[in-house]
Amino acid sequence: MPKLFYIACSSYSGSTLLSFLLNTHEEICTVGHMVGWPEGNDENFLCSCGEPLKSCPFFGAIRDAFRDARLPFDYSDFGTKYELVRNDRLNRYLNAGLPLIHSNRAESLRDAVVSRMPGFAGTLARFDRANLTFVNTALAHSGARVFVDNSHSPHRVRHLSRIPELDIAAAHLVRDLRGVVLSDINRRGWDAEFSTRMWLREQSDVARVLGGRDKAITIYYEQLCEATDETLATLHRLVGLEPQPFPGDFKATDHHILGNAMRLRDSKISADRRWERDLSQQDLATITRVAESFVRRDPDHPVSRMVEHYFSS
Ligand SMILES: [Zn+2]
Numbered sequence: 001m002p003k004l005f006y007i008a009c010s011s012y013s014g015s016t017l018l019s020f021l022l023n024t025h026e027e028i029c030t031v032g033h034m035v036g037w038p039e040g041n042d043e044n045f046l047c048s049c050g051e052p053l054k055s056c057p058f059f060g061a062i063r064d065a066f067r068d069a070r071l072p073f074d075y076s077d078f079g080t081k082y083e084l085v086r087n088d089r090l091n092r093y094l095n096a097g098l099p100l101i102h103s104n105r106a107e108s109l110r111d112a113v114v115s116r117m118p119g120f121a122g123t124l125a126r127f128d129r130a131n132l133t134f135v136n137t138a139l140a141h142s143g144a145r146v147f148v149d150n151s152h153s154p155h156r157v158r159h160l161s162r163i164p165e166l167d168i169a170a171a172h173l174v175r176d177l178r179g180v181v182l183s184d185i186n187r188r189g190w191d192a193e194f195s196t197r198m199w200l201r202e203q204s205d206v207a208r209v210l211g212g213r214d215k216a217i218t219i220y221y222e223q224l225c226e227a228t229d230e231t232l233a234t235l236h237r238l239v240g241l242e243p244q245p246f247p248g249d250f251k252a253t254d255h256h257i258l259g260n261a262m263r264l265r266d267s268k269i270s271a272d273r274r275w276e277r278d279l280s281q282q283d284l285a286t287i288t289r290v291a292e293s294f295v296r297r298d299p300d301h302p303v304s305r306m307v308e309h310y311f312s313s
Contacts, residue, residue: 001165001166001167002132002135002136002139002145002147002165002166002167003145003146003147003166003167003168003169003239003240004135004146004147004148004149004160004166004167004168004169005022005028005146005147005148005149005168005169005170005171005235005238005239006148006149006150006151006156006157006160006168006169006170006171007019007148007149007150007151007152007170007171007173008152008153008154008157008170008171008172008173008206008209008210009152009172009173009174009175009202009206010152010175010180010198010199010202010203011152011180011183011184012175012179012180012183012184012187013173013174013175013180013221014173014175014221014224014225014272015032015150015152015173015259016032016150016257016259017221017224017225017269018150018171018173018221018224019032019148019150019257019259020250020255020257021224021228021232021246021250021269022148022232022235023148023250023253023255023257024244024246024247024250024252024253025146025232025236025241025244026144026244026253027144027145027146027241028144028145028146028147028148028239028241029138029139029141029142029144029146029147029148030147030148030149030150030257031058031059031138031256031257031258032048032150032257032258032259033150033151033152033258033259034078034080034131034134034149034150034151035077035078035080035081035151036074036075036076036077036078036080036081037053037075037076037258038076039076040053040054040074040075040076040077040258041054041074041075041076045075047059047256047257047258048255048256048257048258048259049254049255049256053075053258054075056256058138058141058142058254058256059075059256061137061141062078062134062137062138062141065133065134065136065137066078066079066130066133066134069129069133071126071129071130071133078130078134079126079127079130080127080130080131080134081127082095082096082124082127082155082156082159083095084114084120084123084124093110094110094114094120095111095114095155095159096153096155097155097205098110102204102205102208104208104209104211104212107155107158108158111158124159127159128159128162128163131160131163131166132163132165132166135147135149135166142254145241146239146240146241150259154205154206154208154209154210155205155209157170157209157210157213158209168213168215169215169216169217169238169239170210170213170215170216170217171216171217171218171219171235171238172203172206172207172210172216172217172218172219173219173220173221173224174203174218174219174220174221174306174309175220175221175222176221176222176273176275176310177196177199177200177287177291177307177310178275178276178279178284178287178310179221179272179273179274179275180195180199181195181196181199181275181279181283181287182274182275182278182279184198185283192279192282192283192286192287193286193290196286196287196290196291197290200290200291200294200303203303203306204301204303207301207302207303211302215238215239217234217235217238218302218306219231219234219235220309221271222271225269225270225271226271228245228246228269229243229245229246232244232245232246233245246269288311291307291311292307292311294307295307295308
């Protein structure tokens, strides 16, 4: 049975680094984000192997497999995303996290209702088939046994878990929220308060969805950078592989990874701590205030332990 290892996290949490590190294991294959890439149809957009995405032989094999299976395929949208309708908000109600409710039971009930609605049942079955075709083709092409899906959203795990042919394990990758907030400020134009609240909500969603699973683990980005081989060994064992240390060079292994800008840089691993220098005192105070008030409200929440991990040291 093909194994799928899912990485759930907020953006800017180091998941592209983790994808590259996992990909160096000879039994592991990943493409990073598994739902397509917005600039995928741009002739100049490069796969991490150095070829334009549209000429990459690996993605060419996926495209051909989709064609043979009569599945739609596009480089900006592989047809693997569980998106029932084009409207983001409606899609969320139908398919992802229910706003305000935050309950696994309510979401399972909703999933059961949606899966029986005329029109949606067939679409969901097609998404399942597209995901399985993608994973099987990637594994066959690379000769690996474990496929890593770094698509971030925890709700995707719920959907993939319906596919009986997949054996799924998952990691919640957590990075110091001050680092995430700095990236949100610089790249998304968010303010510190909004970004902190989003981080808390996203970690809560991941913790809730992965909470009931047997093969799930929480790992910290900073530990991955500072104790790389030990962290990798834990993940390798979780998916039933013999641990292999990082060989010291990402480029030694064949890779076709879609992710953010770090993906084409060198192989040196050091935790990005620019927030220590670049966050203003005011933003630091805001982040601390919002995060500590979360912990005071709900000290036993799994996310409170993550906040304390960063703020008590
Ligand atoms: Zn490639």
